[in-house]
Amino acid sequence: MKIYLIGFMGAGKSTIGRVLSRELSASFIDLDQWIEQTEKKKISTIFQMDGELAFRNIEVEALKRTDAEIVATGGGILYFEDTGKWMRENGTVIYLHAPFEELYARIEGDQSRPVAAKPYKELEELFHKRTVLYEQVSHHRVSVSHCSPEDSVKAIILSTLKENKGK
Ligand SMILES: Nc1ncnc2c1ncn2[C@@H]1O[C@H](COP(=O)(O)OP(=O)(O)O)[C@@H](O)[C@H]1O
Ligand SMILES: O=C(O)C1=C[C@@H](OP(=O)(O)O)[C@@H](O)[C@H](O)C1
Ligand SMILES: [Mg+2]
Numbered sequence: 001m002k003i004y005l006i007g008f009m010g011a012g013k014s015t016i017g018r019v020l021s022r023e024l025s026a027s028f029i030d031l032d033q034w035i036e037q038t039e040k041k042k043i044s045t046i047f048q049m050d051g052e053l054a055f056r057n058i059e060v061e062a063l064k065r066t067d068a069e070i071v072a073t074g075g076g077i078l079y080f081e082d083t084g085k086w087m088r089e090n091g092t093v094i095y096l097h098a099p100f101e102e103l104y105a106r107i108e109g110d111q112s113r114p115v116a117a118k119p120y121k122e123l124e125e126l127f128h129k130r131t132v133l134y135e136q137v138s139h140h141r142v143s144v145s146h147c148s149p150e151d152s153v154k155a156i157i158l159s160t161l162k163e164n165k166g167k
Helices: 013-024 031-039 043-050 051-065 083-090 100-107 120-137 149-164
Strands: 003-006 028-030 070-072 092-097 140-145
Touching: 003 013, 003 149, 013 028, 028 031, 028 092, 031 043, 031 120, 043 051, 051 083, 070 140, 083 092, 083 120, 092 120, 092 149, 100 120, 140 149
Parallel strands: 003 070, 003 092, 028 070, 092 140
Antiparallel strands: none
């Protein structure tokens, strides 16, 4: 089993991934947390000191090397054009979706997410651009709007069970 959780910042990839891995007794990695531990630097420091491209290279390398069954990606995981195709071919890709306003309320002013520091309009544009890619790449789209992480976990399990019915 290999499940990739994708979606914009604040969608709950890290939170839901952790709960999902507990429910399924499956191994879990949060790519951002792994990068911070391995690089011994905060994500915001990597952005500041080494630049975004350096972060993206580390991120995609971690994605391709991990053997964890549940993978919580970062919101910018589709930065390189070929990453989405690679994920689709290597696991089940689940897109966690909620309206921009709801996600913005969750991430506003969060210093640990350097990309969230962009001006509101720019961030909204980025959300719409990325939404197109998340839709293209994912096998399933699960709404995380106005529901608990536990509800989202149930929805994820149901959608993957439906996919495998009769196989
Ligand atoms: N279903 C939810 N409802 C409300 N808040 C949530 C939900 N899931 C996560 N959050 C909150 O939103 C913020 C972002 O969650 P996080 O798991 O870090 O998202 P991501 O990894 O997708 O950026 C956290 O403060 C978290 O507590
Ligand atoms: O959207 C982005 O470009 C980013 C999202 C973050 O992860 P979350 O989506 O878990 O916040 C983290 O990877 C980094 O700050 C960049
Ligand atoms: Mg996260």
